[in-house]
Amino acid sequence: xxxxxxxRARCWCPSLLQFFRLPVxxxxxxxxxxxxxxxxxENAMNQVKLLKQDPxxxxxxxxxxxxxxxTDGPCNMPKPGVFDLVNKAKWEAWNSLGSLPKETARxxxxxxxxxxxxxxxxxxxxxxxxxxxxxxxxxxxxxxxDGITKIVLNRPTKKNALTFExxxxxxxxxxxxxxxxxxxxxxxxxxxxxxSGNDLTNFTSAAGGMEEAASKGAVVLREFVNSFIDFPKPLxxxxxxxxxxxxxxxxxxxxxxxxxxxxxxxxxxxxxxxSPEACSSYTFPKIMGSAKATEMLLFGKKLTARxxxxxxxxxxxxxxxxxxxxxxxxxxxxxxxxxxxxxISKELIRNNEKEKLHAxxxxxxxxxxxxxxxxxxxxxxxxxxxxxxxx
Ligand SMILES: CCCCCCCCCC/C=C\CC(=O)SCCNC(=O)CCNC(=O)[C@H](O)C(C)(C)COP(=O)(O)OP(=O)(O)OC[C@H]1O[C@@H](n2cnc3c(N)ncnc32)[C@H](O)[C@@H]1OP(=O)(O)O
Numbered sequence: 476x477x478x479x480x481x482x483r484a485r486c487w488c489p490s491l492l493q494f495f496r497l498p499v500x501x502x503x504x505x506x507x508x509x510x511x512x513x514x515x516x517e518n519a520m521n522q523v524k525l526l527k528q529d530p531x532x533x534x535x536x537x538x539x540x541x542x543x544x545x546t547d548g549p550c551n552m553p554k555p556g557v558f559d560l561v562n563k564a565k566w567e568a569w570n571s572l573g574s575l576p577k578e579t580a581r582x583x584x585x586x587x588x589x590x591x592x593x594x595x596x597x598x599x600x601x602x603x604x605x606x607x608x609x610x611x612x613x614x615x616x617x618x619x620x621d622g623i624t625k626i627v628l629n630r631p632t633k634k635n636a637l638t639f640e641x642x643x644x645x646x647x648x649x650x651x652x653x654x655x656x657x658x659x660x661x662x663x664x665x666x667x668x669x670x671s672g673n674d675l676t677n678f679t680s681a682a683g684g685m686e687e688a689a690s691k692g693a694v695v696l697r698e699f700v701n702s703f704i705d706f707p708k709p710l711x712x713x714x715x716x717x718x719x720x721x722x723x724x725x726x727x728x729x730x731x732x733x734x735x736x737x738x739x740x741x742x743x744x745x746x747x748x749x750s751p752e753a754c755s756s757y758t759f760p761k762i763m764g765s766a767k768a769t770e771m772l773l774f775g776k777k778l779t780a781r782x783x784x785x786x787x788x789x790x791x792x793x794x795x796x797x798x799x800x801x802x803x804x805x806x807x808x809x810x811x812x813x814x815x816x817x818x819i820s821k822e823l824i825r826n827n828e829k830e831k832l833h834a835x836x837x838x839x840x841x842x843x844x845x846x847x848x849x850x851x852x853x854x855x856x857x858x859x860x861x862x863x864x865x866x
Contacts, residue, residue, distance in 0.1 A: 516545065516581045519588035528653075528707075530591050532564075533826040537587060540568035544580035549573065590701060590833035610647060611640040616665075617648045622810030624648075624657040631666025636674035637721065639681075642699045649702045658814040660706070661806060662729075663713035669738060672720025675747075675859045678847065685848055693844035697836055700753050703728040704825075704832045709809070709817050713802050714738045714780075714789070723771075723788075724751060727758030728832075730821060731790045733805075734780040735798040740788065741777035748851025750842050757835040762787045 523538065530538075543550070550570040555562040572580065610617075614630040626648050628635035637645075652660045664670050681688035703710070703725060712726055714734040723740045726732050744750055751759070751772045759768035763786035770776040783789040793801050846852050 512578065512581055512585070515585045519585045522588050526591060531822055531826060534587070534591065534829070536564060536568040537830065538584065539565050540572055541580045541584035541587065543569045544572045544575055545577050545584055548577055549575075586833065586837070587830065590829075590837075591705070610644050612638065612644060614638060614641050615644040615648060617651070619652075619655060619657050621807045622656075622658040622814075623806055624652040624655055624660045626652070626660065626662050628662070628664040628670050631664075631668070633674065634668035634671035634717075634719075635664045635666065635722075636671045637677075638674045639677050639695065641674075642695050646699055646702045649706055653707050657708070658810045658812065658817065659709040659711060659806065661711045661713055664715050666716070667737075668716045669712075669714045669718040670722035671717070672722050675856050678856060679860055685853065689844045689847040692847060693840045696752060696843065697840040700725075700728075700836045700840075701833065704754070704829060704836065707818055707821065708814070709821060711806060713806075715798065717741075719743070721753055724753035724755035724759070726788055727755055727762060728753060732788065733798075733802045734783065734789045734792050735795045736780050736792050737795045738780040738783075738789075738792075739777050740771075740780075740783045741775055742771055743775040745773055746775050747855040748849055748853075749846050749855075750839070752839050752843055754832050754835045754839065756839060757831065759788075 520542075549572070550566065552566060552569075554570075555566055557563065575583075614628070614635075616625075616627040616629045618625050618627075626645065628637070628641070630636065630638075630641070649660070677692070678685060678688045681691070709730045710728070712729045712732045714726075714732060716735065716737055717739045718726070718741075720742055723742050726740075742751065742755070750756075755768075755772060759772055762768075763771075767786050771778065778786070778788075780789060780792045784792050
């Protein structure tokens with residue numbers, strides 16, 4: 476077992492909220508070879524130091540608790556007094572883990588850090604950080620005006636289907652939008668469609684064969700969905716027309732969804748031999764109840780905008796003739812609200828779910844990777860590409 480000594484280091488910028496000193500590992504180089512999970516744990520501790528954004532107090536408490544559980548085992552300290560607020564919160568977080576085994580705590584710590592830090596995770600795999608990348612295609616157009624960053628899916632001839640480059644550009648656009656001057660961020664589509672989902676030729680056109688494409692697809696999808704889970708500002712979808720597949724499932728991670736009455740919503744996963752993504756296996760039953768979620772996610776039932784509103788997926792439906800005018804007027808008003816207050820309210824809401832969402836995302840990506848290699852899925856994609864099927 477490696478000898479690990481602990482020192483205390485301040486993480487993130489000083490602020491009123493910053494009250495933790497998270498433990499950082501110094502690992503002796505002369506140690507014998509270690510089990511991978513211990514190495515992952517140490518890498519994760521180092522990644523915590525690299526986080527550029529303060530992940531918020533709830534997450535810091537969770538990190539602290541998991542760290543203590545992984546290294547010291549169950550909480551063995553006397554409970555601090557009521558006025559010692561900080562240490563009491565830390566004690567309660569640690570104590571709440573009960574008798575969670577050290578190894579599970581270590582794994583949970585690693586998962587939590589990697590979910591917080593997709594760019595740190597990527598750079599540890601030798602990739603460039605998103606802000607060092609240039610936007611790869613013109614199929615995503617990003618503008619910022621009136622306190623609103625607008626991310627437009629701009630591939631109307633293909634009904635705004637998402638290419639591999641578009642996924643990467645959206646990750647980059649969200650990363651930039653999270654720190655720009657805008658108060659809210661809005662997605663919409665050019666032309667008659669909002670988005671027809673994943674471009675079904677992503678897999679058939681990938682170099683290196685299906686297996687490589689599936690592995691790459693799972694990594695990109697996980698990072699893509701993470702960037703929606705972690706997005707810190709109000710995120711609004713302006714659904715100008717039909718939405719299919721991942722364009723629908725992602726809506727469960729938006730803060731508000733405004734739809735034209737021309738919009739429709741469907742997720743033909745079973746038709747494609749695939750399975751739900753973007754945390755919809757969790758968010759959809761939560762939003763609309765399991766019976767309605769089943770009709771969408773298993774049977775691919777198409778909803779009208781009003782049906783989607785009745786089931787809680789859409790915030791409000793507007794007549795198509797006045798949709799753009801009404802929605803943008805409203806959004807410009809919202810963008811004038813105090814931005815920090817909106818961020819903090821969103822953080823309070825999202826923090827209750829973040830850990831769960833990251834775990835669901837990871838599981839859905841693993842499941843999809845296997846489905847993409849199944850005969851059911853390959854046949855469905857081939858049928859679409861050879862124009863035998865329209866979904
Ligand atoms: C290395 C790879 C990494 C990739 C990263 C992977 C991450 C994946 C994560 C998510 C996985 C799956 C989730 C999903 O989104 S599943 C849903 C996928 N979408 C569909 O099944 C829709 C397929 N399209 C249709 O059924 C129809 O096109 C339509 C949307 C109902 C519209 O019908 P229409 O008659 O009005 O128009 P049509 O002539 O068919 O379309 C115009 C042109 O657009 C092309 N097109 C439309 N949608 C897609 C699409 N999803 N993929 C690729 N191409 C699409 C269509 O082929 C037409 O092109 P052309 O004019 O013939 O050249």
